[in-house]
Amino acid sequence: MDFLNTAFTFPTVIYSTLLLIVLLFWLISLAGFADPDMLDGDADIEAEGGADGGSLWQMGFGGVPLTVSISLIVALSWVVSYYAQKLFAYLLGDGVMFYLIGSAFMLGSLVVALPLAAALVRPLRGVFDSQQTSSKDALVGLECVIATGKVTTTFGQARVSHEGSEQLIEVRCDEENTFTQGDKALLIEHNATTHSYTIVTNPW
Structure with a gap:
């Protein structure tokens, strides 16, 4: 009860809520309904544009999926907040x-x-670089099912089955209005910069 009281009272409750969201995301990801790389495309675009946020991620957290970096930050923030509140609760005072x-x-x-x-991310970069390259290339040539209402040169998602699990991936198409939700398409190329796949109409 003492643990729950600390974890679910302000300020630690903020990080407890975020930690529960992170755990829920990874459970959904393990079930194949979310892609751990789903945030990386937007982060790369910001970095290329010179945005401060993108530069920060590239300096301290580049080389691993953004979802992994955020998960580590949330988990460590929760740990620090929990013990800070536990040890220094008498400093919080009352009221405002x-x-x-x-x-x-x-x-x-x-x-x-x-x-x-950031320190924990560094030793993980080599592992994720090799794993991401092999896993992403392995999807090329597979059939996918469009999950969004349309696919354009900048927007679109699809579901693809690989090694017994279903993944939600980013897809792009040069010709707009070609695909709608539920259509089948063929993955022909992986773009490492935008973390997306180019798709074409399935020829068979």
């Missing part, structure tokens, strides 16, 4: 000061967690 100091605890936990997460 409770929320002001609690917010400072929450932000401080994030500041501490960021470099720790």
Whole structure:
């Protein structure tokens, strides 16, 4: 009860909620209904455009899926916040000061967690680089089913079955209005820059 009381009271409850969302995402991903790389395309576009957010990810968290980096940050922030609240709860005070100091605890936990997460990411880069290259190329040539209402040069998702699991992937098509939800298509090329696949009408 003491653990639950700390985990589900402010400020740690914020990170507890985020941690539950992260765990739910990975359960959905393991079931094949979400792609761990689903956020990487937008991050790469921001980085190419020179956005500060993209530069930050490239400097500290590049080389692994963005979902992995976010998961590590949330998990470590939760750990730091939990123990900070556990050890220094007497500093929180009452009333307005409770929320002001609690917010400072929450932000401080994030500041501490960021470099720790970046340090954990570094040894994982080589593993993810090799695994992502082989797994992404393995999907080329497979049939997929369109999951969105349309597919354009910048938008579209599809489901593809591979090695007994179903994955949701980003797909692109040079000709708009060619595919609608439920149509079948053929994956012919993987674009590592946008983390998407080029699709064409299945010839058979």
